[in-house]
Amino acid sequence: MSAADDRGPDPAASILPSRDFRDPGLVFTVAVLSFLACIAVIAALAADRAAQGWARQLSGSATVQVRPVGGETGAEAAARAAEAVAGVRGVSEARAMDRKSAEALLEPWLGKGNIPADLPLPQLVTVELAPDHPATSADLNRALAAAHLDATVDDHSRWMADVRTSGDIVRLSAAVACLLIATAAGSVVAFATRQGLAARRDVVEVLHLCGAEDRFVAQLFQMRFAALATRAAAYGALAAAAVGAILRLTGGSDGFSPALPIAWTDLLACLAAPVLGALVAALSAHSVAMAILREQV
């Protein structure tokens, strides 16, 4: 009597062989796809957060550029403009920007200390708008005109449109990437199912002879590949979450970078990968198996 003779009945004994030499390759491929999908989602969430933050900042402020007229100096004109717009309803604060602050804005392009003292700089007034009922650029223009100032109001609407468009592009790109990855995963599982059915033709034949319906046989392959995909997707999701966590830790409270402010909550998106992986694999395996089985007698 062999060691196997000590076994008892196993109601859950897998009708399909539990191991196949093709499994490691499939697990690796699905794990990589799951990793890429999770990274795409994490990056999209972070980029979306950055875009929303920028849009919030831009929509809450405006800039007035003042051109002095007559004998008035630039600083005097800016101070008058700040005073004029500060009284407009919907403006929280208006402040004339001093030369030092204006030079700081140019430093990224010209370098620190490279700005000549006699370089004429635009006279700017930064305006903070009330969050509930912000003043419009028309309101500010009217106030400036009433104060007889030659000034231009920039309410950042052009930049906001760009930022919003960028956010939409990032979201759409992530969705397309996830869709493509899911399709690729489905195709990989479909291929594996075809291979599995071909390799297990003997088992399928025995099952049919024993009176198995196509649905029963397809479910065996569906369960098998769903289980494999769940495991593989979990590996990929874990790896992506680890990478996300490292980037978050590296970047501190601001996340990886101002353009990619990863939050801890973004990593929760990885939890969906095993579930979606199982779903895609199950659907793919079931439909392919049913299609192949229907071709038989």
Added chain:
Amino acid sequence: MRYGQAPEVLRDIDLGLTPGSFHFLTGASGAGKSSLLKLIYIAARPSKGRLRIFDHDIGTTPRTELPFLRRRIGVVFQEFHLLDHLTAFDNVALPLRIAGQRLEQYQGDVIELLEWVGLGERMWAYPPTLSGGEKQRLSIARAVVTKPDILLADEPTGNVDHAMALRILRLLVELNRMGTTVVIASHDQDLVARSGMPVMHLEQGHLSLHPAAGPRSYPEDPDSLAGAGFL
């Protein structure tokens, strides 16, 4: 019947199996024995003519209903067609699991049946560890576990010695006594002759019937199989 564009392997077959009958199916290699059995266990469809099984015209029966007809037909193969990764117990239990039974429903029947075919001590062994005779008896147990109306055996004694062939034949005869219609395709002319059972002979795709030759001359099984109580 033909496979694809190949020449016909069976032609002008007019066969009706009486419930409870026992037939040997003989013929040279390539005569179409396996093809005829395939038609009966609905693994193939006739390219021409009508095939009626259990009052169902197989040509018009929806594909989704065929599995339920197949459950009433047990098949034993020369090559056994066992699943090597399942124990003897699980191999026999397979048709019952497919039919939706739970372990507590089928456990007793399967154990009893394995004991009946002489594999009570080997029920947790895997097929690769079994001898040819044990595999064939396991294959018979799997074929009859659903108490089929028809049992088809394709060269069931082809891979076993003569003593084991007689033992297997006794099992099949005993099943027939219990009401199962049995058809055995066999090359073993000696076994066929000694059984004294009616013979269907295939030659170049044509079937001819020969009535029972006379009383059997193989030794009776000392153990009454009916006493096992399974069927």
